[in-house]
Amino acid sequence: MTRRTVIITGANTGLGFECARTILNCDSSWHVVLAVRDPLRGAHAVDRLGAADRCTVLPCDLASLRSVGGFVDALTRADLPPLHAIVCNAGLQVVDTSQVTADGIEMTFGVNHLGHFALVTTLLDHLATPGRIVVVSSGTHDPDKFTGMPAPQFTSAADLALPGNPDDKDGRRRYTTSKLCNMLFAYELDRRLDQGARGVTVTAFDPGLMPGSGLAREYTPLGRLAWRYLFPLLRVLPNVNSIATSGARLAALTVDPSFDGVTGTYFEGSRAIPSSKESYDTATALDLWATSEQLVATARA
Incomplete structure (x- = not known):
């Protein structure tokens, strides 16, 4: 009998799908809400998951704060x-x-950070205890780790939200900076929830490099080909994982009793590690939080 609900954004494919699959298979007490842009693809995912009675598909486009609000309304009803x-x-x-985005926000910042910020902060009053919030970040947020990606560049949250120059093709840096935002958000949220004292824990997760995932959908045809067929050969290297492996680790952080009470922690796979130096900067986190609140309030006005 289902007694608890978990929301997974982007659960129709890749990491989110494998996380949903693991949760449904390992614990029958959970009901999974697939928060997805395309409800039809969400319905197809439910068919593949094989647990239609424990799944609900609700539309949620993180590139539209109105859509995020509509998701919350539908969920509460x-x-x-x-x-x-x-x-x-x-x-x-x-x-x-x-x-x-639909709200005129730079897309990578808007989807990877702001949409999730709006979703989580709006749902906090609906979150039962004990509760868990898991934010998927990336090792690319840390410039001290060799990832082959450019270092994040956080000037101010207001700058990150501005639409980029049409000639700006530095999308990889926008991505790593958004992953730093994920870390800053997770830690600040944990502080505002009194570091677990209110019954809600917050953790951040690096799934590692996952060749074959949908992250390369914006790559060139040659890049997508390499991502699909050549990068899987790198799985012999540290923190290069199959999507199923990372999905199972994400599911464990979300529902496994062994992580009860664990909060304010960053996990590389199943291992707790320090995150980047900048991710612990409280002034930067407060700037991000205040700007995010203002952007959400403006969109809803």
């Missing part, structure tokens, strides 16, 4: 078990010309 967990998984990497 649905007859579902109490909400106990949120997995902020969906993300994108735009490698070509800078794009903007």
Whole structure:
């Protein structure tokens, strides 16, 4: 009998799908809400998961704060078990010309950070205890780790939200900076929830390099080919994982009792490690939080 609900953004494919699959298979007490842009693809994912009675598909486009609000309204009206967990998984990497969200926000920042910020902060009053929030980040947020990606560049949150120059093709840096935002958000949220004292824990997760995932959908045809067929050969290297392996580790952080009470912690796979120096900067986190609140309030006005 289902007694608890977990929301997973981007659960129709890749890491989110494998996380949902593991949760459904390992614990029958969980009901999974697939928060997805395309409900039809979400329905197809439910068919593949094989547990239609424990899945609900609700539209949620993180590139539209109105859509995020509509998702929350639909969730609160649905007859579902109490909400106990949120997995902020969906993300994108735009490698070509800078794009903007429906609200005029730079796309990578808007989807990878701001949409999740709006979702989580709006749902906090609906989150039952004990509750968990897991934010999917990336090792690319840390410039001290060799990832082959450019270092994040956080000037101010207001700057990150501005639409980019049409000639700006530095999408890989926008991506790593958004992953730093994920870390800053997770730690600041944990502080505001009194570091678990209110019954809600917050952790951040690096799934590692996952060849074959949908993150390369904006790559060139040659890049997508290499991502699909050549990069899987790198799985012999540290922190290069199959999507199924990372999905199972993300699911464990979300529902496994062994992580009860663990909060304010960053995991590389199943291992707790320090995150980047900048991710612990409280002044930067406060700037990000205040700007995010203002952007959400403006969009809803």
